[in-house]
Amino acid sequence: MFVIHLECSACGRQHESSRQQNLCLSCGKPLFAIVDLDRARRTLTRETLNTREKSLWRYREVLPLPGNVEPVSLGEGGTPLLRAEKFGDDNNLWIKDESVNPTQSFKARGMSVAVSMAKHLGATKLAVPSAGNAGGALAAYAARAGLEAHVFMPRDTPRANIIECRELGAHVTLIDGLITDCGAEIARRKAKEGWFDMSTLKEPYRVEGKKTLGYELAEQCDWQLPDVILYPTGGGTGLIGMWKAFDEMQALGWIGTKRPRMFAVQASGCAPIVRAFDAGEKDAAEYPDAHTIASGLRVPKAIGDFLILKILGQSNGGVIAVADEEMIRFARAVGSSEGLFVCPEGAACFAAFKSLRGAGKIASGERAIIFNTGSGIKYLDCYQDQ
Numbered sequence: 001m002f003v004i005h006l007e008c009s010a011c012g013r014q015h016e017s018s019r020q021q022n023l024c025l026s027c028g029k030p031l032f033a034i035v036d037l038d039r040a041r042r043t044l045t046r047e048t049l050n051t052r053e054k055s056l057w058r059y060r061e062v063l064p065l066p067g068n069v070e071p072v073s074l075g076e077g078g079t080p081l082l083r084a085e086k087f088g089d090d091n092n093l094w095i096k097d098e099s100v101n102p103t104q105s106f107k108a109r110g111m112s113v114a115v116s117m118a119k120h121l122g123a124t125k126l127a128v129p130s131a132g133n134a135g136g137a138l139a140a141y142a143a144r145a146g147l148e149a150h151v152f153m154p155r156d157t158p159r160a161n162i163i164e165c166r167e168l169g170a171h172v173t174l175i176d177g178l179i180t181d182c183g184a185e186i187a188r189r190k191a192k193e194g195w196f197d198m199s200t201l202k203e204p205y206r207v208e209g210k211k212t213l214g215y216e217l218a219e220q221c222d223w224q225l226p227d228v229i230l231y232p233t234g235g236g237t238g239l240i241g242m243w244k245a246f247d248e249m250q251a252l253g254w255i256g257t258k259r260p261r262m263f264a265v266q267a268s269g270c271a272p273i274v275r276a277f278d279a280g281e282k283d284a285a286e287y288p289d290a291h292t293i294a295s296g297l298r299v300p301k302a303i304g305d306f307l308i309l310k311i312l313g314q315s316n317g318g319v320i321a322v323a324d325e326e327m328i329r330f331a332r333a334v335g336s337s338e339g340l341f342v343c344p345e346g347a348a349c350f351a352a353f354k355s356l357r358g359a360g361k362i363a364s365g366e367r368a369i370i371f372n373t374g375s376g377i378k379y380l381d382c383y384q385d386q
């Protein structure tokens with residue numbers, strides 16, 4: 001086993017990793033997998049990575065699935081890090097293009113690992129509240145694993161996500177409300193229906209899949225972490241996962257103490273983390289009347305809010321909110337300059353980069369990374385009307 005135990009990210013209480021777990025049994029906060037790094041370093045070195053498969057399973061020894069169990073995989077991870085040649089002008093700006101993952105978004109990373117673990121631990125029916133992309137990813141990996149997927153999405157989720165889930169064999173329920181309402185519906189019904197709750201950070205392994213963003217980035221940057229990371233933040237799982245990866249890689253002796261300044265990019269119509277960070281709060285209050293075309297950022301309350309805020313502070317990073325019109329404008333600018341049809345969440349990071357650079361919060365020549373977390377193809381209904 002590569003995981004020693006699960007540990008609460010708030011109170012530190014330990015939980016067994018040999019059975020299905022959701023939140024901390026004492027305080028209800030997210031659980032983290034504590035990886036046996038001493039054991040991992042026996043076979044996993046920076047050099048051995050050169051000989052391994054391209055998918056995220058190349059980091060096998062720091063992932064939770066036991067070594068003798070076959071992962072549920074569709075070839076996720078191993079995405080390109082592209083220089084933003086024209087958009088970035090003379091800046092050292094790079095794009096981690098997650099749109100080439102299975103189901104066209106970075107949600108594939110978390111779901112490959114979480115579905116692998118859920119299957120390994122005996123779950124048969126998986127349920128998830130989704131802004132769209134997580135649902136598609138769960139549907140795909142559950143189909144591959146031979147498990148049932150139950151996806152709850154807001155009624156105004158992009159059409160492509162809804163159709164994709166259905167075509168992949170998931171049971172889809174559309175809810176008149178937000179992703180938090182979808183989560184509440186699952187919580188209400190899961191015991192009776194026998195569903196395992198796959199909500200992000202309410203089970204311990206989607207964040208393990210997402211942490212491979214950090215491993216891959218370090219590897220692609222030749223083990224020198226960048227100066228700045230711009231991350232489109234909904235639930236914040238990728239940001240939290242990368243931070244965990246940085247600590248693990250330091251413990252493995254792969255990187256030093258330097259960390260990027262982490263910036264959470266949100267939508268002006270749903271910016272709970274921006275508001276809380278600016279007010280110096282430790283947790284983020286639910287954002288009222290949340291609305292934005294960037295469905296992945298339409299998360300009015302994130303269970304990992306306190307973790308996101310801690311990381312932004314520790315990294316000396318910050319927050320920025322972007323209006324929907326700017327996302328649309330920047331999507332086209334990036335498309336026509338870089339040849340990438342980005343999702344609105346990714347476009348928001350380009351807009352954020354321009355403003356942070358203009359405000360002097362990113363200096364000339366600093367290496368900055370933008371995560372294009374998904375493909376614009378999933379958002380035709382957002383783009384067609386503009």
Ligand SMILES: Cc1ncc(COP(=O)(O)O)c(C=O)c1O
Nearest residue numbers: 234235236237238296345373374
């Ligand atoms: C395309 C896209 N970008 C960003 C996010 C936000 O991701 P996270 O929950 O890691 O903050 C989502 C979540 O649904 C998404 O679908």
Ligand SMILES: [Zn+2]
Nearest residue numbers: 008011024027
């Ligand atoms: Zn706890």
